[in-house]
Amino acid sequence: MRNTLRSSSRAALGVVAVLAVLVATALGASAEWAPKGNVSWMAGAGPGSGWDTTARAALQAMTAHKVLKHPVTVVNKPGGAGAIAVAEMVNQHKGKDDVILVTSLPLITNKIMGTSPYGYKNLTPIVRLAATHYLVAVPANSDIKDFKDLIARLRKDPKSVSIGGSTPPADDWAAAMAVFGGAGLDVTKLKFIGYDGAQVAGALLGGHIQAAVNTVGEFAQHVEAGKMKPLATTGPEREPKFQSVPTVKESGVDVVFMNWRGFVGPPGMPKEALAYWQQKFGETVKTQTWEDLRARYSWADAFMADGFDRFLAENDRLMSDILKNAGVFKKK
Amino acid sequence: MTDFFANLVTGFGIAVTPMNLVYAFIGCLVGTLIGVLPGIGSVTTVALLIPITFGMNPTSGLILMAGVYYGAMYGGSTTSILANIPGESSAVVTTLDGHPMAKQGRAGAALATAAIGSFVAGTIATAGLMFLAPSLASVAIRFGPAEYFSLMLLGLTAVSALGGRSVVKSLISMCLGLLLGTVGLDMGGFPRFNFGVVELYEGVDFIIPAIGLFAFGEALDQAAVVRRKQMTHFEFKGRAWLTREEFRKSTAPWLRGSVLGFLVGVLPGAGATIASFFSYALERRMSRHPEEFGKGAIEGVAGPEAANNASVGGAMVPLLTLGIPGSGTTAILLGAFMMFGLQPGPLLFQKNPDVIWALIASMYIGNVMLLVLNLPLIRLFVKLIDVRPAVLVAAVLVLSTVGVYATNGRTFDLWLALGFGVLGYLARRADFPPAPLILALVLERSMEDNFRRATTLSDGSLTIFVSRPISAAILVLCVLSLFSPYLQSWFLSRRSARGEPAIGRS
Amino acid sequence: MSVADRITGLAIIVLGVAYWRAASALPKPLLQQAVGPEVFPHLIAGALVVLGTVLAIGPLLRRAAGWPARPTEAELEGPPDVAAILAVLAGLALYTFLYERVGFILSTVLFMAGEIAVLEVDRRRWPWALPVVLLLPVALYLLFVTLLGVTLPAGILG
Numbered sequence: 001m002r003n004t005l006r007s008s009s010r011a012a013l014g015v016v017a018v019l020a021v022l023v024a025t026a027l028g029a030s031a032e033w034a035p036k037g038n039v040s041w042m043a044g045a046g047p048g049s050g051w052d053t054t055a056r057a058a059l060q061a062m063t064a065h066k067v068l069k070h071p072v073t074v075v076n077k078p079g080g081a082g083a084i085a086v087a088e089m090v091n092q093h094k095g096k097d098d099v100i101l102v103t104s105l106p107l108i109t110n111k112i113m114g115t116s117p118y119g120y121k122n123l124t125p126i127v128r129l130a131a132t133h134y135l136v137a138v139p140a141n142s143d144i145k146d147f148k149d150l151i152a153r154l155r156k157d158p159k160s161v162s163i164g165g166s167t168p169p170a171d172d173w174a175a176a177m178a179v180f181g182g183a184g185l186d187v188t189k190l191k192f193i194g195y196d197g198a199q200v201a202g203a204l205l206g207g208h209i210q211a212a213v214n215t216v217g218e219f220a221q222h223v224e225a226g227k228m229k230p231l232a233t234t235g236p237e238r239e240p241k242f243q244s245v246p247t248v249k250e251s252g253v254d255v256v257f258m259n260w261r262g263f264v265g266p267p268g269m270p271k272e273a274l275a276y277w278q279q280k281f282g283e284t285v286k287t288q289t290w291e292d293l294r295a296r297y298s299w300a301d302a303f304m305a306d307g308f309d310r311f312l313a314e315n316d317r318l319m320s321d322i323l324k325n326a327g328v329f330k331k332k
Numbered sequence: 333m334t335d336f337f338a339n340l341v342t343g344f345g346i347a348v349t350p351m352n353l354v355y356a357f358i359g360c361l362v363g364t365l366i367g368v369l370p371g372i373g374s375v376t377t378v379a380l381l382i383p384i385t386f387g388m389n390p391t392s393g394l395i396l397m398a399g400v401y402y403g404a405m406y407g408g409s410t411t412s413i414l415a416n417i418p419g420e421s422s423a424v425v426t427t428l429d430g431h432p433m434a435k436q437g438r439a440g441a442a443l444a445t446a447a448i449g450s451f452v453a454g455t456i457a458t459a460g461l462m463f464l465a466p467s468l469a470s471v472a473i474r475f476g477p478a479e480y481f482s483l484m485l486l487g488l489t490a491v492s493a494l495g496g497r498s499v500v501k502s503l504i505s506m507c508l509g510l511l512l513g514t515v516g517l518d519m520g521g522f523p524r525f526n527f528g529v530v531e532l533y534e535g536v537d538f539i540i541p542a543i544g545l546f547a548f549g550e551a552l553d554q555a556a557v558v559r560r561k562q563m564t565h566f567e568f569k570g571r572a573w574l575t576r577e578e579f580r581k582s583t584a585p586w587l588r589g590s591v592l593g594f595l596v597g598v599l600p601g602a603g604a605t606i607a608s609f610f611s612y613a614l615e616r617r618m619s620r621h622p623e624e625f626g627k628g629a630i631e632g633v634a635g636p637e638a639a640n641n642a643s644v645g646g647a648m649v650p651l652l653t654l655g656i657p658g659s660g661t662t663a664i665l666l667g668a669f670m671m672f673g674l675q676p677g678p679l680l681f682q683k684n685p686d687v688i689w690a691l692i693a694s695m696y697i698g699n700v701m702l703l704v705l706n707l708p709l710i711r712l713f714v715k716l717i718d719v720r721p722a723v724l725v726a727a728v729l730v731l732s733t734v735g736v737y738a739t740n741g742r743t744f745d746l747w748l749a750l751g752f753g754v755l756g757y758l759a760r761r762a763d764f765p766p767a768p769l770i771l772a773l774v775l776e777r778s779m780e781d782n783f784r785r786a787t788t789l790s791d792g793s794l795t796i797f798v799s800r801p802i803s804a805a806i807l808v809l810c811v812l813s814l815f816s817p818y819l820q821s822w823f824l825s826r827r828s829a830r831g832e833p834a835i836g837r838s
Numbered sequence: 839m840s841v842a843d844r845i846t847g848l849a850i851i852v853l854g855v856a857y858w859r860a861a862s863a864l865p866k867p868l869l870q871q872a873v874g875p876e877v878f879p880h881l882i883a884g885a886l887v888v889l890g891t892v893l894a895i896g897p898l899l900r901r902a903a904g905w906p907a908r909p910t911e912a913e914l915e916g917p918p919d920v921a922a923i924l925a926v927l928a929g930l931a932l933y934t935f936l937y938e939r940v941g942f943i944l945s946t947v948l949f950m951a952g953e954i955a956v957l958e959v960d961r962r963r964w965p966w967a968l969p970v971v972l973l974l975p976v977a978l979y980l981l982f983v984t985l986l987g988v989t990l991p992a993g994i995l996g
Contacts, residue, residue, distance in 0.1 A: 191870075510878075559919055723967050
């Protein structure tokens with residue numbers, strides 16, 4: 001028993017050393033503001049979730065390149081698709097400078113759907129770190145030729161092609177609604193099948209659905225293996241991985257859709273703390289480690305500090321439109 | 333075939349370095365110890381380890397994590413048996429006969445059959461993964477919404493084997509579980525039945541009713557008699573090993589559980605829980621003494637424990653060959669692969685054969701280590717709980733509370749668990765079995781979602797469930813499973829009427 | 839137990855009806871599906887009403903058929919120690935109330951001490967429980983918080 005305790009405490013030392021604690025080194029510019037003690041990065045879901053991965057990836061890059069001179073702990077506060085963490089930021093951390101939250105699209109959609117009382121306006125936007133683009137794909141042996149062909153078929157009969165994605169209001173679903181809604185289709189007539197995360201790939205490979213929308217990262221390997229045929233991507237430009245695949249926009253539908261990942265602070269976060277984190281994240285995205293991690297997770301470069309608040313307002317309008325077209329405000 | 337062995341030898345060559353053996357050992361040890369703690373299931377354990385493996389080479393990191401996964405799956409059985417605390421949904425069935433065994437002084441035997449069963453299952457499942465992965469993966473993707481719905485329905489028929497002397501009460505327990513399963517975010521986009529409570533937005537985590545009904549219920553039950561009976565100790569002591577008879581009785585359930593668990597584990601989204609419940613139902617049906625189930629039948633521990641460990645190997649099949657995680661834990665493992673720059677999926681076997689074969693080799697090694705490690709630990713665990721009943725009840729309540737709180741870090745869940753505790757105690761007094769509730773809660777979402785997907789695909793027609801051959805076959809199994817007790821007794825009576833020996837002698 | 843069964847049966851019927859009504863009031867889903875979010879709940883609610891009815895009138899039917907009433911396990915065991923049960927429940931409620939307010943270690947020490955004081959009849963054994971009462975909470979806290987990085991409330995000690 002004593003032995004077991006010793007080896008697990010060794011493992012724990014590993015956690016402490018690698019994950020959380022960055023040994024403070026002597027710093028030159030002492031006038032610059034920096035957080036005093038331990039800083040918390042909150043993630044509104046458990047370890048291994050998208051938010052958690054984003055936070056830990058950023059932290060990994062910061063650690064590797066010694067961007068920070070103080071310890072950071074990633075704190076998981078799961079629940080309510082992130083709504084619990086947001087509520088904690090608003091209610092318990094108002095005006096603080098030592099806690100920030102990693103977030104993405106649900107910050108916007110939860111507020112619009114009414115499942116969270118707080119939205120981006122209740123928080124202090126810090127940075128947009130990266131973006132995820134989506135891919136419209138069909139099985140390799142499908143007779144759907146290209147994206148235009150898919151749209152033409154749906155226009156003739158919206159139920160002729162079954163389309164898979166995530167369940168609403170998650171990102172893959174929103175991407176599909178943006179793309180097909182942007183093509184002028186009535187999205188409420190589509191035969192859209194919602195799946196949990198990765199299961200949609202299996203459904204498409206098994207021929208249970210005829211088309212699917214998912215992140216570029218999740219579908220990339222199946223395209224490379226020749227099991228899926230990519231039709232179009234939703235980013236502003238073609239994907240580095242799929243130079244031969246046109247964007248939705250090139251294919252005649254004027255839509256660009258991305259899920260963003262970023263950090264927000266509590267309401268009333270001090271200005272110097274905001275400036276501090278914007279600068280630190282700015283340094284982080286220039287590191288080689290971050291570049292590598294971005295490539296690994298298929299996150300597009302989308303860093304934005306100033307203007308992040310304007311972007312969120314724009315995103316809020318876009319999502320409101322998408323959700324309205326899908327019928328959120330009907331009968332409520 | 334020679335290819336397999338050449339690859340496997342290479343794999344062992346990579347896995348069997350002193351350092352990797354140490355990692356496999358640490359993984360199994362840490363996994364077992366953490367798995368023993370309720371509320372810290374295999375998902376959390378593996379997730380917690382991800383940061384530690386940042387700097388390691390991929391092979392060592394994956395070896396460590398595979399060890400932890402195995403260890404945690406096995407460790408979950410310990411608290412189920414000793415304290416009636418199911419720390420994972422797959423360990424719920426283990427309480428049904430494991431804890432009664434402990435109360436009869438056979439805790440050692442229950443733990444031993446779980447440990448050996450896990451070893452047998454892990455080894456068989458690893459072999460299955462090695463030989464059958466590509467072909468099974470192509471079968472797995474033929475499971476569409478209709479097949480999954482039928483499979484979940486088959487899972488639900490296991491309720492009939494989950495004890496309770498009154499069918500009506502078992503069914504009510506099941507319906508309450510289904511009702512709880514509908515709470516939370518619906519696939520249509522809105523939360524259901526959460527009454528504006530944000531803590532219920534994602535539904536009720538199974539751990540809350542599981543700990544409330546089983547652990548709190550059991551503790552209240554003990555509290556109700558401890559003083560009156562002037563108890564000075566529980567009859568937990570006894571041998572830390574199996575009798576010859578117990579070993580003989582366990583053998584067939586280990587093997588059946590392994591095969592069943594592996595096959596169910598291959599299907600993404602089915603997983604360890606269904607595997608363990610299936611195995612329990614199967615063992616009860618096969619048994620010549622079904623009336624002993626629920627009162628300490630060793631087959632009721634051996635089968636499900638083998639099944640839930642074998643499902644780990646099964647779950648690796650879609651993960652490695654398709655990149656599709658079939659369970660919470662494999663989803664975390666997918667993240668770990670990505671972190672090491674490996675992409676599980678159709679290209680993994682071509683791009684990184686060395687890592688895969690080393691992983692498979694390490695799974696064999698991990699299984700042996702788990703067995704060597706745990707047999708001595710059993711003695712320790714059995715001793716550990718031989719304290720005064722009052723102290724044990726208090727400690728069990730504390731551990732259960734930690735398990736509930738640690739899952740989401742909020743006292744809301746504790747209040748909810750307390751409510752389930754009261755309900756569990758009352759239900760026990762009134763002969764309502766709690767296990768059907770947990771099974772139904774775990775199955776509801778997948779069953780309903782797949783039903784809705786299937787009917788949407790078929791434009792509302794129900795024929796999709798019988799026109800697809802796999803789905804139809806599963807539905808036939810459902811019917812057989814419901815009526816098998818009657819068929820069996822009919823056969824038995826006919827045989828004995830003709831003077832033949834009864835079937836089922838193994 | 840036919841009285842208890844009758845009351846339980848009625849409660850199940852009421853629950854079924856309430857659940858049916860809540861399901862009928864669900865908002866229109868964002869996915870257009872052949873089967874909406876209210877269908878399964880309606881099926882479950884219907885089953886609850888039927889099963890509740892069977893449970894409530896089952897004993898009457900059984901008596902009418904002349905079958906003997908089956909004693910439940912509880913009846914065989916005799917009356918429970920209600921004081922002990924209420925003490926445990928009150929203890930758990932207080933424990934939960936204090937969990938985040940005073941922190942894990944202190945509330946756990948208090949809870950364990952209280953439970954043991956109630957359940958251990960032999961007072962001479964109390965001092966023997968002291969090491970467990972003091973060490974288990976600290977050990978668990980260290981294990982979860984320092985080793986596993988799982989949050990437990992530190993409370994006023996933190």
